[in-house]
Amino acid sequence: MTAPENSPEIGREITAAGYRTNVHDHGRGGVPVMMIHGSGPGVTAWANWRLVIPELAKNRRVVAPDMLGFGYTKRPEDNIYNRERWVAHAIGVMDALELQQVDLVGNSFGGGLALALAIEYPERVRRLVLMGSVGVSFPITRGLDEVWGYRPSLENMRRLMDVFAFNKGLLTDELAEMRYQASIRPGFQESFAAMFPAPRQRWVDDLASREEDIRALPHETLVIHGREDEVIPLQTSLTLADWINRAQLHMYGRCGHWTQIEHASRFARLVNDFLTEADQSAAGAE
Numbered sequence: 001m002t003a004p005e006n007s008p009e010i011g012r013e014i015t016a017a018g019y020r021t022n023v024h025d026h027g028r029g030g031v032p033v034m035m036i037h038g039s040g041p042g043v044t045a046w047a048n049w050r051l052v053i054p055e056l057a058k059n060r061r062v063v064a065p066d067m068l069g070f071g072y073t074k075r076p077e078d079n080i081y082n083r084e085r086w087v088a089h090a091i092g093v094m095d096a097l098e099l100q101q102v103d104l105v106g107n108s109f110g111g112g113l114a115l116a117l118a119i120e121y122p123e124r125v126r127r128l129v130l131m132g133s134v135g136v137s138f139p140i141t142r143g144l145d146e147v148w149g150y151r152p153s154l155e156n157m158r159r160l161m162d163v164f165a166f167n168k169g170l171l172t173d174e175l176a177e178m179r180y181q182a183s184i185r186p187g188f189q190e191s192f193a194a195m196f197p198a199p200r201q202r203w204v205d206d207l208a209s210r211e212e213d214i215r216a217l218p219h220e221t222l223v224i225h226g227r228e229d230e231v232i233p234l235q236t237s238l239t240l241a242d243w244i245n246r247a248q249l250h251m252y253g254r255c256g257h258w259t260q261i262e263h264a265s266r267f268a269r270l271v272n273d274f275l276t277e278a279d280q281s282a283a284g285a286e
Helices: 045-049 083-096 109-120 142-148 154-164 173-183 188-195 201-206 211-215 234-243 264-285
Strands: 012-016 019-026 033-036 062-065 102-107 125-131 220-226 247-252
Touching: 012 083, 019 045, 019 083, 033 045, 033 083, 033 109, 045 062, 062 083, 083 109, 102 109, 102 264, 109 125, 109 211, 125 264, 142 154, 154 173, 173 188, 211 234, 220 234, 220 264, 234 247, 247 264
Parallel strands: 033 062, 033 102, 102 125, 125 220, 220 247
Antiparallel strands: 012 019, 019 062
């Protein structure tokens, strides 16, 4: 992937699960936090988490990779994408950085991967944060179908921005142009189009974990959702909070699918407080 010169979207390069991987690695201290981005067109880890990483990195190490096929991470030659491959890549990032255990934060599509990773590798996760997450089956929304079915044009990107955010003040022409240009960088749309071809309900179901596996999760879990989310229905988080034994649920009113952008400081504070609880419990046990 050829990156724009001096782009903040470029972190450090590692090899994870055999793939050249772009990863942001900031801060130091305690149990690292790994953040898995969503699946919007042109997305990168930095685009998703840029407002949150600096805040969390004040107190702890934060790792945010471009997942396989996204951003500036290499595309697999066979152009095949599925939950198992993405989870293997996430574990590969942890192994490459010698992270034995992380606090895992997943946004939307990334929440489904975080959930699946915690189920398959429970010892590798201390606490779990699921934001606007998939991971249970639901009838695909018109918003998600439009996101995954995106065809590059400035008009289509403007329409998607309107679906993502409740706060329409965020939806400037500059933002739409920036995200549109990101979506047409060489290789970005080709891999994105291969990930979620129609009929797209099957990809919602592919990212879903089994109810019995979710109910068996031992992790303290923070479930976060925007009340006005038009991409992932609020009911998914209500279901996750019901099925996960050690879950707590936080819902933001006047918020769409961009919780970490529309309520960036609140989101960072909420997550940091949740993870600090675990830090304090560990310190008290010593």
